[in-house]
Amino acid sequence: MAVMLLFLAACTTNNSQNNQNVNENMEKEETPQAVEGRMNFGSRHALVTTPQPCVMIATWDKHHYPDVMMAAWAGQLDYTKIVISLSKHKTTDNLAETGAFTVSFADEHTVAESDYFGLVSGNDVPNKVAKVGFTITPSPNVDAPIINEYPLTLECRVVSFEDGMLIGEVVNQSADESILTDGKVDLTKLKPIVFDAAAVCYRALGNNVGQAWGEGKKFQ
Numbered sequence: 001m002a003v004m005l006l007f008l009a010a011c012t013t014n015n016s017q018n019n020q021n022v023n024e025n026m027e028k029e030e031t032p033q034a035v036e037g038r039m040n041f042g043s044r045h046a047l048v049t050t051p052q053p054c055v056m057i058a059t060w061d062k063h064h065y066p067d068v069m070m071a072a073w074a075g076q077l078d079y080t081k082i083v084i085s086l087s088k089h090k091t092t093d094n095l096a097e098t099g100a101f102t103v104s105f106a107d108e109h110t111v112a113e114s115d116y117f118g119l120v121s122g123n124d125v126p127n128k129v130a131k132v133g134f135t136i137t138p139s140p141n142v143d144a145p146i147i148n149e150y151p152l153t154l155e156c157r158v159v160s161f162e163d164g165m166l167i168g169e170v171v172n173q174s175a176d177e178s179i180l181t182d183g184k185v186d187l188t189k190l191k192p193i194v195f196d197a198a199a200v201c202y203r204a205l206g207n208n209v210g211q212a213w214g215e216g217k218k219f220q
Ligand SMILES: Cc1cc2nc3c(=O)[nH]c(=O)nc-3n(C[C@H](O)[C@H](O)[C@H](O)COP(=O)(O)O)c2cc1C
Pocket: 011, 067, 068, 069, 070, 071, 072, 073, 074, 085, 086, 087, 088, 089, 090, 091, 092, 115, 117, 118, 119, 120, 121, 122, 123, 195
């Protein structure tokens, strides 16, 4: 959550009221005590809470063109909700119009396309989805496009968008057969990438190194 708040502060600097708040907070900030024996970065250094997911948010614009953007400041809020920290983009204008979006996951096969969607705004390149050769299917559940080349997609309704925090309710999750094993999503097939804020790069996921709610039992 700390990363989200820092990102929020960094990306709302167009707004003069927010600018003032950020400046006031920076003035109030105390110099932190150094933790002995470690490198101490304070709080103004780019925070490293990696890995962060690389989610791809797809929306319709007012002319019904599909738009998609990359977001790394994202997470799951509860069993059916997700949260994403967003500054102002064409995507946020679209969200205000439609109240809906889809979320897919950048993977090893789509690194360049996904990075492009984070580099370029739909305001400047209205057909950026088609520009990389991607195709779309309208979601049957929400007013948003599904990008066919991303094999795992959440269809979401906007619950709220306040102070740069988008909360969405997932109404359906769909997956291409190619990423399933025994009917379950298989991350070794999906091959999602994560954002490394320290090296400012994308990384592949590694091996399964232990059972969740399992490996720790030896200390019980
Ligand atoms: C690695 C990476 C991560 C990003 N994460 C976020 C994010 O979490 N929130 C955000 O508002 N923008 C984020 N962006 C920036 C948007 O993806 C970018 O501004 C995009 O062009 C917006 O597209 P749009 O104007 O068509 O909506 C990220 C970009 C990259 C490359």
